[in-house]
Amino acid sequence: MADCEDQKFSLMEVLDTFKLCVSEQKEVYLQNYVEGWRGLVKFLNSLGSVFGFISKDVVNKIQILVNYLNGENGSQYITIQSMVKYELDNELVDMTKRGRQPESGSRTLLRLHRALRWLELFLERLRTSTEDSKTSVLCSEAYNESLAKHHPWVVRKAAGMAFCVLPGRPAFFEVMNVGPPDQVVAVLGEAVPLISEVYTITEELYTQHNLLDLP
Template identity: 35%
Template sequence: MESLGPMVGFFSLKVKEKVVLIRELWLPQEAHGRLGLRTPARFGLKAMVEAELKAGVVNFSWRSASGCRTLLRLHRSLLWLQLLLEGLAGGPDAQGQYRTPGELGRAAYMVALAPHHPWVLRQAAEFVFLALPDRRHFLELVCVRSQREATPILRSIIDALALVHAQTQQILAEHDMLELP
């Protein structure tokens, strides 16, 4: 994502910050046996969710610093990336034209992230979509020269993202965490 320019790099930085936050919130507690976890083998998303719920760390009424809340934000971002890549892997429209990465990014954003963002952030996101490089740049990022070469590579990435997204979706849904504040 950082290779897509400074505007997209900003969002990449936000993702990194969320990963660091999960590590800070979760790993130190797990390492010290807090929240009832004693072995690294029990570490995982489901274990984190269950431990935070048991400890009362997750708040369903207001924003709280929890790994679960941060995980939900990353989960939504993962869906955005998956939808963007699906668009890039897709074929041309009836007129033979491919949608631009900016158009694809905007469409993915409207599905995955916009419903959870305030108006100001949605407006700021529009600048990011305008700044996205052309399709050729995206193809170079996956080390191909043509759309035909890119599609199978993108499909394998999309499949991996979809698997992670589905598993995380199931864990969050089981605990009614898909709409945490």
């Protein structure tokens, strides 16, 4: 597969990927989750270097999950649910961060899960914004409601500075590559609920297994 950083972002592609993410039994397919994130990385990168501090980390996390999917136990990683069960049953999740195990799939996905909440909130704010809305404010609000509480002060400070130089709403709508503003709003209206469903299913799974605060 071509490097996701070298391709243009397409909101429709992300929509299509997240449509395939959830099974009828409400399980989340890890491969589709990863593909959805590849698309979201393109979105981050299309806005310049301001999101570099997040997108670089996301790319690293994606690769860890891909390695598990392609590894000798890949059949245990078909869904997020099967991954969590397999890793917990085999004590592969480092609950205390003593460094005894490599980065587990469960911990890696938790980091992406937190970032997905930020993007979900940000995209929803973009969808409901007006022409004179400040993207820096929209993004900061979404960040403060999600990722900020998991970041040290120095990262929060850097994020705040990055958000201040974000392009305006028209630039965000342009990189969606779906047409005029009303079309962007319509597609976001489809995409955000799908992202939200994936987030909610994962949140409930991690809550059930007490994994939301993995170090």
